[in-house]
Amino acid sequence: xxxxxxxxxxxxxxxxxxxxxxxxxxxxxxxxxxxxxxxxxxxxxxxxxxxxxxxxxxxxxxxxxxxxxxxxxxxxxxxxxxxxxxxxxxxxxxxxxxxxxxxxxxxxxxxxxxxxxxxxxxxxxxxxxxxxxxxxxxxxxxxxxxxxxxxxxxxxxxxxxxxxxxxxxxxxxxxxxxxxxxxxxxxxxxxxxxxxxxxxxxxxxxxxxxxxxxxxxxxxxxxxxxxxxxxxxxxxxxxxxxxxxxxxxxxxxxxxxxxxxxxxxxxxxxxxxxxxxxxxxxxxxxxxxxxxxxxxxxxxxxxxxxxxxxxxxxxxxxxxxxxxxxxxxxxxxxxxxxxxxxxxxxxxxxxxxxxxxxxxxxxxxxxxxxxxxxxxxxxxxxxxxxxxxxxxxxxxxxxxxxxxxxxxxxxxxxxxxxxxxxxxxxxxxxxxxxxxxxxxxxxxxxxxxxxxxxxxxxxxxxxxxxxxxxxxxxxxxxxxxxxxxxxxxxxxxx
RNA sequence: GCCGCGUUCGUCUAGGGGCCUAGGACGCCGCCCUUUCACGGCGGUAGCACGGGUUCGAAUCCCGUACGCGGUACCA
Numbered sequence: 001x002x003x004x005x006x007x008x009x010x011x012x013x014x015x016x017x018x019x020x021x022x023x024x025x026x027x028x029x030x031x032x033x034x035x036x037x038x039x040x041x042x043x044x045x046x047x048x049x050x051x052x053x054x055x056x057x058x059x060x061x062x063x064x065x066x067x068x069x070x071x072x073x074x075x076x077x078x079x080x081x082x083x084x085x086x087x088x089x090x091x092x093x094x095x096x097x098x099x100x101x102x103x104x105x106x107x108x109x110x111x112x113x114x115x116x117x118x119x120x121x122x123x124x125x126x127x128x129x130x131x132x133x134x135x136x137x138x139x140x141x142x143x144x145x146x147x148x149x150x151x152x153x154x155x156x157x158x159x160x161x162x163x164x165x166x167x168x169x170x171x172x173x174x175x176x177x178x179x180x181x182x183x184x185x186x187x188x189x190x191x192x193x194x195x196x197x198x199x200x201x202x203x204x205x206x207x208x209x210x211x212x213x214x215x216x217x218x219x220x221x222x223x224x225x226x227x228x229x230x231x232x233x234x235x236x237x238x239x240x241x242x243x244x245x246x247x248x249x250x251x252x253x254x255x256x257x258x259x260x261x262x263x264x265x266x267x268x269x270x271x272x273x274x275x276x277x278x279x280x281x282x283x284x285x286x287x288x289x290x291x292x293x294x295x296x297x298x299x300x301x302x303x304x305x306x307x308x309x310x311x312x313x314x315x316x317x318x319x320x321x322x323x324x325x326x327x328x329x330x331x332x333x334x335x336x337x338x339x340x341x342x343x344x345x346x347x348x349x350x351x352x353x354x355x356x357x358x359x360x361x362x363x364x365x366x367x368x369x370x371x372x373x374x375x376x377x378x379x380x381x382x383x384x385x386x387x388x389x390x391x392x393x394x395x396x397x398x399x400x401x402x403x404x405x406x407x408x409x410x411x412x413x414x415x416x417x418x419x420x421x422x423x424x425x426x427x428x429x430x431x432x433x434x435x436x437x438x439x440x441x442x443x444x445x446x447x448x449x450x451x452x453x454x455x456x457x458x459x460x461x462x463x464x465x466x467x468x469x470x471x472x473x474x475x476x477x478x479x480x481x482x483x484x485x486x487x488x489x490x491x492x493x494x
Numbered sequence: 495g496c497c498g499c500g501u502u503c504g505u506c507u508a509g510g511g512g513c514c515u516a517g518g519a520c521g522c523c524g525c526c527c528u529u530u531c532a533c534g535g536c537g538g539u540a541g542c543a544c545g546g547g548u549u550c551g552a553a554u555c556c557c558g559u560a561c562g563c564g565g566u567a568c569c570a
Contacts (some may be wrong), residue, residue: 013570113568126495128566159568179498186497186566196569201570225498225565246499249563253505256563288506291519295507299518318507321563324503328520338533374534386531401530438529453529465531467508 006038007213010064010071011205013045014056017271018063020324021220021250021258024289028247029218030069031290031312041212042074044085045205047198057085063272067282068305079213086204093199096161096207096237097192101140105236106192107160109139110151128188131166160193162202162232170228175216175245176317182228190229202226206233209242218245218314221321222257227483245314248293251321258324268324279380281336281347286291288332292322302335334378342370348380356384358391365390368475372467386466390476393484394462401464405454413452414459417441418485419477429478431470438470459488 010026013017033040042064044057059073064070073079083089088481100106109129111119115138120127127133134141139161140148152158168184192203199207210218224246252262263270269278275285287304295313295318296303303311347365349370353360360366369390370383377386384391420437421429442452457469460481466472473481 011570015570045570051569109568116568124495125566157568159567180498182498188566196568197551198568200568205570211498220564222564223570226570228498248500251563291506293506295518297508299508301506301519320500322507323505325520328506331520374533405530435529449529457530459542461533467531469529 006033006036006215007041007212008033008038008216008218009041009209009212009214011043011045011208011219013048013051013061014060015048015051016053016056017273018056018060018259020270020272020289022060023067023069023272023285024250024292025218025220025247026064026069027067027286027289028294028312028314028317031308032216032218032314033072034309038215039072039079041079042067042071042084042212043208043212044075044087045201046085046087046199047204049087049196049198061271063276066276067272067286076289086199086208088199089204089208091209093193093204093207094197097199097203099439100162100236101160103236104163106160106162107134107140108148108152109134109137109161109189109191110143110156111138112157129161131164131185134161134163134189157195159191159195161189162192162229162236164189164229164232170231172227172231172241172244174224175314176248177224177241177246177319180224180227182225184228184232187229187232191430202229202233205229206237210234210237210239214242215319216243216245216314218247221246221249234309244437245317248318249321249445250292251323253323253325256349262442263324266324266326268326279352281333281340284329284332284336287336288329292324293318311364329482330378337377337380337456338374340373340374342367345370345380349383352380352383353391358384358388360391364477372471372475376467389461389463389466390472393480394460394488396462397488398463401454401458402492404464405450405458406492407451410451410455411446411489413441414455414489416484417452417456418482418489420474422482424478426478429474429481431468431474434470434473456485457494459485 008029010022012022012026020212030040032038044060046052046057061076071077073081073084078084097106101108116129119133119137129137135141143151162185164184166184169181169437170184171179171181174180184188190202191200191443193199208214218464225370227246228245231241250258252258252268253266254262258268258270260270269275283304286308287303290303290308291301294312295315297316343363346366349366350360350485361369369387373383373387417438420441424433424437438449438452438456442449445451453469454464457466458464460469460473460476476484
């Protein structure tokens with residue numbers, strides 16, 4: 001038997017912005033496909049019109065594209081298995097649901113939601129629409145055939161439910177968890193077709209995975225309890241089920257699934273678009289996410305997407321949930337950020353500065369500032385704060401730095417230096433000359449470097465730390481620097 | 495409640511009977527480098543949930559307990 005072409009799918013529901021967990025699921029699918037020379041399919045599961053969010057699909061597409069995970073097949077890029085939106089495949093589900101009814105694996109049910117609610121209240125939370133209760137409900141198993149036909153033809157709302165076999169056991173091999181087993185008696189008669197004529201996830205998912213030739217289903221662990229229902233469906237249709245792989249959940253540092261609310265409480269951004277808008281490095285997010293539940297088995301931590309494609313293995317995915325660690329993400333981001341050319345970062349930097357109402361200056365100036373700042377920021381969002389002095393003169397001076405740097409004899413020293421560098425005009429106002437001037441002044445005064453260096457930094461930047469002082473001064477330019485030192489002397493002289 | 499899944503440093507994890515005095519990474523702390531802040535380098539801190547087995551030997555295998563998480567919809 002030849003190994004069939006690997007086909008995997010990422011099947012998000014367009015009910016909101018793409019979640020970080022969704023991106024990881026997409027990533028693992030993508031990596032598995034690439035690693036095995038397979039196909040990565042994107043399928044939009046929009047069968048719940050009540051939860052449909054306008055723009056969500058576009059966000060999913062945009063987020064995947066940003067991360068470099070574009071699908072081989074999906075809406076807009078037909079690969080012969082389309083359409084890839086479930087809302088456009090309704091006819092298919094109807095047909096297959098009818099087939100199941102005919103073969104005796106499913107039945108019509110006319111119970112209203114209120115009636116089910118009532119039954120639930122009568123028995124308590126434990127109520128299940130299953131092998132023992134279905135005989136007491138209003139469905140094609142309890143009603144006469146004529147009655148059923150009458151209700152159907154009169155347009156009475158109905159659902160189609162899966163008839164879960166009695167006393168059966170469903171077991172399957174999960175690629176990350178090993179053997180998993182469930183008793184059929186624990187499974188209730190899933191609704192397959194809703195009264196609005198659309199399928200539920202369970203039916204649509206199974207039908208599409210089969211129709212689209214999906215060989216491996218790689219999805220989050222929250223689907224594990226649904227897997228036996230799907231297995232039952234494959235069995236009812238007489239189809240070979242795909243290989244299952246349920247990924248560990250991404251958890252909040254506070255515990256529990258990383259939901260929007262929990263994430264926000266922990267200062268974690270959950271939507272991919274947040275990372276895009278805050279100008280994170282896509283490569284960093286991808287690398288970080290890849291390691292949330294997987295590792296290559298050696299001690300390397302840094303992988304580009306291409307490198308991940310070469311080493312990713314599903315059997316190295318761990319079983320337990322992984323806590324989202326913002327610090328580690330920042331570390332990855334800092335790493336990839338430093339590898340960038342300042343020129344490439346110009347637009348993103350401008351956007352971040354604009355958020356703070358800062359003027360970025362011309363390209364050459366901004367690129368210079370980015371170059372000096374890159375090593376001391378972890379994300380571009382930190383640029384405005386870390387480099388504020390490049391974009392506006394200090395209005396106040398860091399108190400601790402003042403205390404440390406500004407002494408009784410500072411004004412004299414700094415004025416001497418000021419006079420010295422005033423003489424440097426045009427191109428002569430550059431780092432090496434500025435440094436030489438400072439060395440000359442301290443030597444003549446017989447003091448240490450810090451005596452003058454610190455005050456000058458304070459005067460020019462307003463803070464006690466930052467990039468190389470002389471390069472900073474050169475970039476800022478003569479007029480600006482002389483002005484800043486002058487006003488600092490005025491403001492800080494007692 | 496019931497069903498399922500899980501449990502190695504604070505976090506991500508390596509490990510799959512002797513290589514483990516449990517390795518790496520992030521974080522944290524210290525030192526070095528340095529005009530400052532970073533980067534970088536070096537070093538340190540800290541962990542096999544618990545109880546029973548099996549075995550000459552268990553982080554590794556088995557059972558139980560505890561705890562955590564997920565699911566339990568005409569949502570995905």
